[in-house]
Amino acid sequence: MRRTDLLSVFDEQRGLLLGVAYRLLGSLADAEDVVQETWLRWSSVDLDSIDDPRAFLVRVTTRLGLDRLRRIKARREDYVGPWLPEPVLTAPDVAEDIERAESISLALIVVLETLTPLERAVFVLREVFGFSHAEMAEVLDRSEVAVRQLAARARSHVHERRPRFEADRKVRLNVTQRFLSACATGDLAGLLAVLAPGVTLINDGGGQKLGARLPVHGARAVSSFLLSISRGPTIARYLGLEPGEPLPPVRSSVADINGGPAIILYVDERPIAVIALDVADDLIQLVRLISSPDKLSRLASDVRDMR
Numbered sequence: 001m002r003r004t005d006l007l008s009v010f011d012e013q014r015g016l017l018l019g020v021a022y023r024l025l026g027s028l029a030d031a032e033d034v035v036q037e038t039w040l041r042w043s044s045v046d047l048d049s050i051d052d053p054r055a056f057l058v059r060v061t062t063r064l065g066l067d068r069l070r071r072i073k074a075r076r077e078d079y080v081g082p083w084l085p086e087p088v089l090t091a092p093d094v095a096e097d098i099e100r101a102e103s104i105s106l107a108l109i110v111v112l113e114t115l116t117p118l119e120r121a122v123f124v125l126r127e128v129f130g131f132s133h134a135e136m137a138e139v140l141d142r143s144e145v146a147v148r149q150l151a152a153r154a155r156s157h158v159h160e161r162r163p164r165f166e167a168d169r170k171v172r173l174n175v176t177q178r179f180l181s182a183c184a185t186g187d188l189a190g191l192l193a194v195l196a197p198g199v200t201l202i203n204d205g206g207g208q209k210l211g212a213r214l215p216v217h218g219a220r221a222v223s224s225f226l227l228s229i230s231r232g233p234t235i236a237r238y239l240g241l242e243p244g245e246p247l248p249p250v251r252s253s254v255a256d257i258n259g260g261p262a263i264i265l266y267v268d269e270r271p272i273a274v275i276a277l278d279v280a281d282d283l284i285q286l287v288r289l290i291s292s293p294d295k296l297s298r299l300a301s302d303v304r305d306m307r
Helices: 003-025 028-042 053-076 092-096 098-103 106-112 117-128 133-140 144-161 169-185 188-194 219-229 232-238 293-306
Strands: 195-204 250-257 260-267 270-280 283-290
Touching (some): 003 028, 003 053, 028 053, 053 117, 106 117, 117 144, 169 250, 169 260, 169 270, 270 293
Antiparallel strands (some): 250 260, 270 283
16 A cells, blocks of 8 residues: 555544544644654554554554653653643634533543543543544453543543633633733733632643742632733743843743633744633632643644744
């Protein structure tokens, strides 16, 4: 079989494979590595010998993803500060589909981190992509009975731990814009007006950037933290500038991140942070601040490609 035929079949499934791998790993960089490794294995097969290319590719991707997930879970135990998924720029058409948007949301991927690797794989294949128990048994090389048990356990854990936040996109967008305006203008009263009294801020800087390495709780503490990091001296330290070195302009915009509205902060067109908000009852319940450079490198590339 010609290599061009293999590539054509693979390209038809690439989006599915990347979706499975990202939801398994919470890192687009790791997911792309897994998909690339899947291609290397696929490129050497005899296509005529494969009855179901989609099933074959998902099986290889899932098994490679599980191997990588087991390795990186051990590394994450030593991660400095809170761990959050790598933010992914998504198209508005994804955000308009509530089910698809939820399946890639930062909130859900954080919950998936609490599952065992096998539970996570089963949940992703079953709940997100609609695989049957028989199909998952084939992918994971487990009995159908074992897969059903894994699926039930994973579904129960996710149901218990998934936050019940506002799903309406227009509400989230309106609150996000009000939040951004208050932060940009240093409006303490305006910021407090959109924060729930018990709001929590989680900051993932990967140990490489300034910020809170423990969650910040309460509207007053969260607002103080947000307004302090928006000031010039803190931004200068964040960027590693020398004393007296001029501060480049900091720009912000609202974009679709992981299927919902979020804020991207830029310096010289380079993303330096992503802020995603969980909203309920028109108030912000949780602020996720991602500033780890390792998690923003792909986002920078995607933003440039959109221009």
